[in-house]
Amino acid sequence: MNTILNNLPKEAKDKHIENKKYFDKLKKKTPKNLDYVMQDLHDAEFKKTDCLKCANCCKTTGPLFTDADIERVSKYLRQKPQQFIEQYLQIDEDRDYVLQSVPCTFLDNENACMIYDVRPKACREFPHTDRKKFQQITDLTLKNVAICPAAFNIVEEMKKKLPL
Ligand code: SF4
Numbered sequence: 001m002n003t004i005l006n007n008l009p010k011e012a013k014d015k016h017i018e019n020k021k022y023f024d025k026l027k028k029k030t031p032k033n034l035d036y037v038m039q040d041l042h043d044a045e046f047k048k049t050d051c052l053k054c055a056n057c058c059k060t061t062g063p064l065f066t067d068a069d070i071e072r073v074s075k076y077l078r079q080k081p082q083q084f085i086e087q088y089l090q091i092d093e094d095r096d097y098v099l100q101s102v103p104c105t106f107l108d109n110e111n112a113c114m115i116y117d118v119r120p121k122a123c124r125e126f127p128h129t130d131r132k133k134f135q136q137i138t139d140l141t142l143k144n145v146a147i148c149p150a151a152f153n154i155v156e157e158m159k160k161k162l163p164l
């Protein structure tokens with residue numbers, strides 16, 4: 001997995017123009033069965049992906065925390081929301097709450113999430129490859145393929161399954 005992660009930024013950079021062109025076409029000419037195809041590709045990839053061997057999302061980019069996330073996680077940690085915010089979060093340029101630092105404070109030495117059951121929605125949904133109307137998040141996906149080997153593979157398979 002380390003070799004895959006080390007090579008991923010370069011591989012994603014090499015595919016960037018091709019992916020961007022593909023996604024531009026996808027937005028203009030969205031296949032009717034896109035949601036179904038994405039769900040299948042996502043499920044097949046995550047059947048063979050062991051996130052515990054990777055955790056690159058938790059190590060290199062943190063989630064944003066919604067108000068509901070802050071309520072839920074702080075309750076789990078037996079803290080007041082404000083205490084939790086002061087200890088772990090900061091506000092980014094989009095005025096969202098994000099982690100003060102990465103790797104995420106809640107990632108343990110075995111790559112497991114210490115707040116897994118109550119983790120932020122953004123963590124549960126990453127890398128968003130099974131999201132409905134996937135054509136709406138292609139800009140985000142262009143970035144995610146450089147972080148997440150599963151997202152990279154899903155996009156490669158997608159181009160084969162749905163040539164445009
Ligand atoms: S979601 Fe992607 S980046 Fe995160 S641990 Fe799984 S494979 Fe790695």
Ligand code: SF4
Nearest residue numbers: 058104106107113123
């Ligand atoms: S909260 Fe958990 S799943 Fe989310 S980035 Fe931190 S360790 Fe990863």
